[in-house]
Amino acid sequence: MGIQGIGASVARKEDRRFITGAGRYTDDMVVPGMMHAVFVRSPHAHATLGKIDSAEAEDMPGVIAVLTGEQLKADEIGNLICGWAISSKDGAPMNMGEWSPLAVGKVRYVGDAVAVVVAETRAQARDAAEAVMVDYDELPVVVDALEALKEGAPQVHDNAPGNLIFDWEIGEKAATEQALAGAAHVTKMQIRNNRLVPNAMEPRAALAKYDRAEDHFTLWTTSQNPHVARLVLSAFYNVAPENKLRVIAPDVGGGFGSKIYIYPEEIVCLWASKRTGVPVKWVAERTESFLTDAHGRDHLTEVEMGFDANNRIVGLKVDTIANLGAYMSLFSSAVPTYLYATLLSGQYVIPAIHANVRTVYTNTAPVDAYRGAGRPEATYLLERMMETAARELGVSPAELRRMNFIREYPYQTPVIMCYDAGDYEASLDAAMKAADWDGFPARRAEAEARGKLRGIGMSCYIEACGIAPSAAVGALGAGVGLWESAEVRVNAVGTVEVMTGSHSHGQGHETTFAQLVSDRLGLPLDQVNIVHGDTDKVQMGMGTYGSRSGAVGMSAIAKALDKVETKAKKIAAHLLEADEGDIVIEDGHCKVAGTDKQVPWFQVALAAYTAHNLPDGMEPGLKEGAFYDPSNFTFPAGCYICEVEVDPETGKTDVVQFVASDDFGNIINPLIVEGQVHGGLAQGIGQALLEDTAYDASGQLLTASYMDYAMPRAADLPSFNVGTTVTPCPSNPLGIKGCGEAGAIGSPPALINAVTDAIGVRDLTMPASPRRVWEALQAKA
Amino acid sequence: MAKLEMTVNGRKVSRVVDDRTLLAHFLREDMQLTGTHVGCDTSQCGACVVHVDGKAVKSCTMLAAQASGAQVTTIEGLSSGADLHPVQRAFNEHHGLQCGFCTTGMIMASVDIIARHGGDLDEATVRAELEGNICRCTGYHNIVKAVLAANAEMHGASQAAE
Numbered sequence: 001m002g003i004q005g006i007g008a009s010v011a012r013k014e015d016r017r018f019i020t021g022a023g024r025y026t027d028d029m030v031v032p033g034m035m036h037a038v039f040v041r042s043p044h045a046h047a048t049l050g051k052i053d054s055a056e057a058e059d060m061p062g063v064i065a066v067l068t069g070e071q072l073k074a075d076e077i078g079n080l081i082c083g084w085a086i087s088s089k090d091g092a093p094m095n096m097g098e099w100s101p102l103a104v105g106k107v108r109y110v111g112d113a114v115a116v117v118v119a120e121t122r123a124q125a126r127d128a129a130e131a132v133m134v135d136y137d138e139l140p141v142v143v144d145a146l147e148a149l150k151e152g153a154p155q156v157h158d159n160a161p162g163n164l165i166f167d168w169e170i171g172e173k174a175a176t177e178q179a180l181a182g183a184a185h186v187t188k189m190q191i192r193n194n195r196l197v198p199n200a201m202e203p204r205a206a207l208a209k210y211d212r213a214e215d216h217f218t219l220w221t222t223s224q225n226p227h228v229a230r231l232v233l234s235a236f237y238n239v240a241p242e243n244k245l246r247v248i249a250p251d252v253g254g255g256f257g258s259k260i261y262i263y264p265e266e267i268v269c270l271w272a273s274k275r276t277g278v279p280v281k282w283v284a285e286r287t288e289s290f291l292t293d294a295h296g297r298d299h300l301t302e303v304e305m306g307f308d309a310n311n312r313i314v315g316l317k318v319d320t321i322a323n324l325g326a327y328m329s330l331f332s333s334a335v336p337t338y339l340y341a342t343l344l345s346g347q348y349v350i351p352a353i354h355a356n357v358r359t360v361y362t363n364t365a366p367v368d369a370y371r372g373a374g375r376p377e378a379t380y381l382l383e384r385m386m387e388t389a390a391r392e393l394g395v396s397p398a399e400l401r402r403m404n405f406i407r408e409y410p411y412q413t414p415v416i417m418c419y420d421a422g423d424y425e426a427s428l429d430a431a432m433k434a435a436d437w438d439g440f441p442a443r444r445a446e447a448e449a450r451g452k453l454r455g456i457g458m459s460c461y462i463e464a465c466g467i468a469p470s471a472a473v474g475a476l477g478a479g480v481g482l483w484e485s486a487e488v489r490v491n492a493v494g495t496v497e498v499m500t501g502s503h504s505h506g507q508g509h510e511t512t513f514a515q516l517v518s519d520r521l522g523l524p525l526d527q528v529n530i531v532h533g534d535t536d537k538v539q540m541g542m543g544t545y546g547s548r549s550g551a552v553g554m555s556a557i558a559k560a561l562d563k564v565e566t567k568a569k570k571i572a573a574h575l576l577e578a579d580e581g582d583i584v585i586e587d588g589h590c591k592v593a594g595t596d597k598q599v600p601w602f603q604v605a606l607a608a609y610t611a612h613n614l615p616d617g618m619e620p621g622l623k624e625g626a627f628y629d630p631s632n633f634t635f636p637a638g639c640y641i642c643e644v645e646v647d648p649e650t651g652k653t654d655v656v657q658f659v660a661s662d663d664f665g666n667i668i669n670p671l672i673v674e675g676q677v678h679g680g681l682a683q684g685i686g687q688a689l690l691e692d693t694a695y696d697a698s699g700q701l702l703t704a705s706y707m708d709y710a711m712p713r714a715a716d717l718p719s720f721n722v723g724t725t726v727t728p729c730p731s732n733p734l735g736i737k738g739c740g741e742a743g744a745i746g747s748p749p750a751l752i753n754a755v756t757d758a759i760g761v762r763d764l765t766m767p768a769s770p771r772r773v774w775e776a777l778q779a780k781a
Numbered sequence: 782m783a784k785l786e787m788t789v790n791g792r793k794v795s796r797v798v799d800d801r802t803l804l805a806h807f808l809r810e811d812m813q814l815t816g817t818h819v820g821c822d823t824s825q826c827g828a829c830v831v832h833v834d835g836k837a838v839k840s841c842t843m844l845a846a847q848a849s850g851a852q853v854t855t856i857e858g859l860s861s862g863a864d865l866h867p868v869q870r871a872f873n874e875h876h877g878l879q880c881g882f883c884t885t886g887m888i889m890a891s892v893d894i895i896a897r898h899g900g901d902l903d904e905a906t907v908r909a910e911l912e913g914n915i916c917r918c919t920g921y922h923n924i925v926k927a928v929l930a931a932n933a934e935m936h937g938a939s940q941a942a943e
């Protein structure tokens with residue numbers, strides 16, 4: 001490795017603009033004549049929509065338009081869709097209800113957009129939105145998924161009887177039931193995975209500009225995948241054909257999944273900009289983010305795991321109800337199915353698995369992928385079960401896991417996934433060592449002397465990243481391919497620009513992607529620029545989610561670099577009168593291996609563009625593109641160990657030690673990878689200890705601000721002890737597995753296992769708030 | 782309407798704004814100083830922290846009119862030209878930022894924390910002092926590291942001299 005190449009902890013190139021206040025986020029964009037949109041939103045969770053009287057609002061200062069769903073429909077703007085078709089086990093297609101960008105006929109959750117006001121200033125638009133009079137005829141409300149499935153529950157969509165979207169299954173039911181029937185021990189649990197609000201710190205925003213002369217739209221938006229946004233806006237929402245729509249996702253302040261989807265507001269801003277003839281900007285207030293950003297998780301599961309007399313797992317039976325909220329968001333159907341149930345084998349040999357998943361409409365915000373998406377739910381389930389089973393069986397939780405580990409690869413699970421590589425025991429051993437597992441009893445005793453209850457818990461997670469290959473996901477119902485694209489442009493002076501379809505919203509691609517180029521071509525990092533986030537600059541891309549930008553996005557760059565190198569070597573061989581096969585590229589030169597003959601990189605590039613002396617028949621230029629479609633998912637895995645101290649007087653839990661041992665395959669930049677793990681851990685610990693999303697029975701969101709939704713703050717968290725072990729991923733050229741979600745996936749069960757160990761209870765619902773923990777202690781006493 | 786006169790990043794400005802204009806919005810929209818961010822509507826995230834007369838203030842909790850007559854420093858004014866403030870440098874070196882959205886407020890708050898504690902900072906104090914700044918990306922680990930490193934750099938020299 002070079003000092004700036006693969007494996008180097010390089011400080012980020014992109015930081016300078018962020019630390020000086022020069023980052024450019026969507027709300028920082030200003031275009032001449034720009035006006036401001038504020039949405040009128042339903043205050044009711046379920047109601048028939050009556051007359052919308054906007055006369056008073058329209059007369060208010062600065063207001064240029066008040067637009068409603070009827071007008072939107074008249075202009076033939078399409079409904080929002082879910083892009084992953086899942087069928088029920090009886091073959092019936094999923095029951096997707098209509099979702100109009102501005103409500104028509106009915107509203108289905110608090111925050112449903114009803115109308116939009118466009119005015120000269122934000123304050124004027126806000127005042128006028130208050131003055132829009134909307135008649136609502138309230139309907140009965142259902143917020144809980146289990147309630148929604150009950151006979152006689154309020155109906156959210158007419159075409160989803162009983163609020164059931166689909167009833168899906170995976171695995172072998174009969175074999176699993178038989179295995180459980182013959183098991184020496186069966187552990188049973190009911191497990192809830194709490195609903196979370198992603199809370200990227202930059203609220204969602206959109207600025208739409210319509211150019212009448214060109215009949216062309218430009219949209220600046222807070223997106224993790226601007227090309228997918230353009231595709232969906234064109235193909236399904238009928239806003240404009242792709243060649244008439246440019247989507248720019250400039251600096252984006254975090255996403256965690258919530259900025260994958262295309263939301264009503266972008267569609268409405270685009271449409272309103274054409275209708276009003278002025279550029280229209282909308283920026284969410286935090287309360288709107290809480291109400292309308294796609295939420296995450298919200299599963300309720302009955303689970304049984306059987307063991308034979310030697311404590312080997314014989315079967316796993318899972319019955320999950322997933323709350324998808326009032327509408328099916330873009331990838332909502334995939335999260336509790338193919339991103340969840342396919343990971344239910346975990347790190348273990350489980351001969352028989354069956355999972356049934358019912359997805360349900362309720363009068364709550366739509367639910368979709370949030371950091372980890374399905375994999376945290378699977379991991380939480382398995383790792384709570386393993387820990388509980390170990391306690392029931394009277395064996396060490398580490399040893400129960402160890403004896404059930406998968407050890408041979410490739411390993412075909414009973415639930416689609418084929419694991420390509422791993423070494424789970426290495427992660428387990430590294431984590432136990434780093435955590436001083438053996439020293440725990442002494443620490444517990446010491447804590448007890450101080451009046452504190454100390455507990456330890458572990459979790460061994462596996463996840464599937466990259467979200468590919470395209471043909472495989474297509475066969476499972478995905479509406480898009482999941483490859484990535486890249487173009488490497490070598491300029492005439494030898495500097496390099498890389499156009500990538502991946503999008504960085506905190507991940508540091510401008511540095512890590514440049515490290516790859518630097519490594520391959522021997523150029524300093526400052527001679528490499530990474531360009532992303534603009535559909536006019538990058539032809540096509542699938543964006544960033546599912547920890548895919550390293551494994552898939554960088555593999556596309558590597559493939560394009562292969563082509564650039566091949567051509568550069570031909571040119572160099574011609575210039576040096578050598579054999580192409582003898583040329584190596586290093587230290588910014590093309591060299592003839594084993595000789596002192598060389599030509600500087602910039603001269604090879606210059607030769608490509610002057611084209612005065614190229615090999616016969618060669619086209620001028622040095623620019624190559626590639627699409628990379630991976631051959632498998634990647635399977636990061638690891639072991640996390642959490643230690644907590646509970647104050648029995650108050651029920652407050654302190655995380656006193658957190659160890660993460662991850663196998664991400666090969667690592668490009670350890671500094672950035674550690675940062676990803678830290679952030680994921682904070683979100684996972686947040687879920688387990690602090691965060692919860694509460695609706696009251698009438699569908700009002702009780703946790704709609706930072707006063708009520710407990711975001712993890714600096715003092716809630718410890719410093720983390722993170723380390724890695726490496727088994728390179730055999731399924732992509734760089735051997736990368738992905739690191740973006742692991743922390744959020746592996747940490748919640750480790751923490752709850754530690755708290756239940758500390759207080760000596762079996763069941764505890766997330767988050768382990770002081771009140772819940774205190775009540776559990778009282779119930780025990 | 783309110784008439785304001787203030788010094789922003791060393792430059793005198795005078796403007797007439799709507800009475801209800803918050804300092805955060807005045808800086809972003811009237812002064813085009815978009816490094817000050819707005820991340821919430823309940824004054825809890827700290828993305829909007831600036832210095833008013835040398836003290837860290839959440840600029841969303843203050844009317845622009847209330848800052849009339851004051852010296853305001855935003856992230857854009859923290860350092861000049863090519864030289865970064867030690868706190869800015871430490872955030873870069875220790876990877877104390879990811880998406881960058883909380884970062885400007887974090888840095889402005891951290892500068893104030895370091896100044897107030899005069900070199901006497903430990904991890905627990907930094908964590909407690911950052912109570913009003915939310916970061917969703919970093920898990921705070923590297924932010925805390927960066928603040929302690931900057932503190933050591935800024936106070937190490939003077940301590941050694943004492």
Ligand code: FES
Nearest residue numbers: 824825826827841
């Ligand atoms: S915007 Fe000021 S504290 Fe959040």
Ligand code: FES
Nearest residue numbers: 879880883916918
């Ligand atoms: S770096 Fe993204 S919120 Fe802190």
